[in-house]
Amino acid sequence: MSKLGRPKENKPEDNPRQFVREHLSVDGKRNIWTYDLDKQPYGPVSVEIIYPPGYKCDAEIEDELPITKRTFWNPNTETFVGYGRAKQLGLI
Numbered sequence: 001m002s003k004l005g006r007p008k009e010n011k012p013e014d015n016p017r018q019f020v021r022e023h024l025s026v027d028g029k030r031n032i033w034t035y036d037l038d039k040q041p042y043g044p045v046s047v048e049i050i051y052p053p054g055y056k057c058d059a060e061i062e063d064e065l066p067i068t069k070r071t072f073w074n075p076n077t078e079t080f081v082g083y084g085r086a087k088q089l090g091l092i
Contacts (some may be wrong), residue, residue, distance in 0.1 A: 052083035068092075 017038055023031040031049040039045055072086035073079075074088055086092050 028055065 005057065018036045021033045021035070023033070025031065029052070032048040032050070033044040034046045034048075035043075036045045068083045071080040071082060072091050074081045074086070074089060076089075081089070081091070083092075
């Protein structure tokens with residue numbers, strides 16, 4: 001007599017224990033996620049971020065803006081505020 005239900009389709013060769021996923025973001029960064037399910041079953045073992053040549057982080061871009069276009073960190077509300085509000089709060 002045959003078994004009832006759908007037959008199993010999971011074969012060990014279909015689900016590798018070690019694999020790499022590569023993501024390319026809009027701003028040109030490459031994220032390489034390395035998985036090893038024997039060492040870490042719930043997440044990646046390592047993540048490598050490769051930046052394109054001439055990449056500028058947010059802090060460098062912010063430094064190039066005029067002071068009236070920048071955003072400032074408000075420690076009371078833990079948010080960024082604009083120039084006018086930062087001046088009212090005495091942050092600058």
